[in-house]
Amino acid sequence: MPETYPAAQTGKIDADSKPNPPSEAAQPQGANLFAAHHAHPGPVIPQSMPEQEGTKEERQAKAKELNK
Numbered sequence: 001m002p003e004t005y006p007a008a009q010t011g012k013i014d015a016d017s018k019p020n021p022p023s024e025a026a027q028p029q030g031a032n033l034f035a036a037h038h039a040h041p042g043p044v045i046p047q048s049m050p051e052q053e054g055t056k057e058e059r060q061a062k063a064k065e066l067n068k
Contacts, residue, residue, distance in 0.1 A: 052059070 054062070
């Protein structure tokens with residue numbers, strides 16, 4: 001069987017290729033997608049909480065009724 005080799009590289013740069021900026025070259029590709037300091041932003045805190053319905057005793061009675 002004849003052996004095939006990849007085409008010889010000429011060392012020329014295509015007209016549409018551009019070098020990566022130094023800041024991109026220093027980081028691996030996955031580092032831009034997953035950064036540890038952005039991974040867990042913390043709990044979501046709502047802007048305004050709705051008011052509680054009824055008194056404490058009414059809420060406890062409703063909870064007892066639902067938990068039967």
